[in-house]
Amino acid sequence: MINTAFAQMQLARLHYTGGGDWYNDPEVLPNLAKYANRELNTNLSLNEKVIKLTDAELPDFPFIYMTGHGNVKFSEREIDNLREYLLKGGFLYCDDDYGLDKSFRKEIKRVFPDQELVELPPEHDFFNTYFKFPQGTPKIHEHDNKRPQTLAIMDEFGRIMVLYTYESNISDGWADYSTHQNSDQTREKALQFGTNILYYLLTK
Numbered sequence: 001m002i003n004t005a006f007a008q009m010q011l012a013r014l015h016y017t018g019g020g021d022w023y024n025d026p027e028v029l030p031n032l033a034k035y036a037n038r039e040l041n042t043n044l045s046l047n048e049k050v051i052k053l054t055d056a057e058l059p060d061f062p063f064i065y066m067t068g069h070g071n072v073k074f075s076e077r078e079i080d081n082l083r084e085y086l087l088k089g090g091f092l093y094c095d096d097d098y099g100l101d102k103s104f105r106k107e108i109k110r111v112f113p114d115q116e117l118v119e120l121p122p123e124h125d126f127f128n129t130y131f132k133f134p135q136g137t138p139k140i141h142e143h144d145n146k147r148p149q150t151l152a153i154m155d156e157f158g159r160i161m162v163l164y165t166y167e168s169n170i171s172d173g174w175a176d177y178s179t180h181q182n183s184d185q186t187r188e189k190a191l192q193f194g195t196n197i198l199y200y201l202l203t204k
């Protein structure tokens with residue numbers, strides 16, 4: 001059953017430091033919200049919220065998205081705030097847009113030193129919630145001809161706190177056609193995957 005309070009939330013994009021282009025493809029969250037509203041009968045805001053980990057309003061946003069091609073660097077205060085936010089029910093989705101992987105893994109390890117990013121197998125509930133992905137993570141954009149992966153860090157109850165897609169670039173498929181010229185089929189697949197992310201969040 002969908003949490004009606006979350007169903008009216010505003011999706012947030014993380015403004016981080018370190019050099020990565022956190023701001024790229026500004027239309028992706030509005031496009032995802034529009035698609036999810038149609039599919040899930042939600043009332044998500046069509047305007048994204050840009051937020052920093054030091055903002056007092058951070059706990060007000062149950063979904064935070066981050067992406068980029070360059071480096072990410074968190075301060076000690078940001079590390080503490082992100083850890084507290086996630087342990088109290090927050091959710092971070094990171095989509096590597098080619099170039100973020102090494103620094104993201106390093107920084108998320110600082111957040112949870114005793115936990116590892118674990119790949120979700122195709123039979124995991126996440127791939128079988130609203131839309132079905134029997135093969136697991138779809139390939140949306142080609143980078144290094146590597147296998148696409150969805151990885152996660154979970155809390156002690158098995159709830160996903162951090163979701164990370166690597167060598168897939170899901171959010172490229174949320175962009176307007178003019179941005180990356182992805183086919184309608186590819187964009188549909190990416191939006192379905194994104195809707196699964198939101199459905200998981202809304203029903204847990």
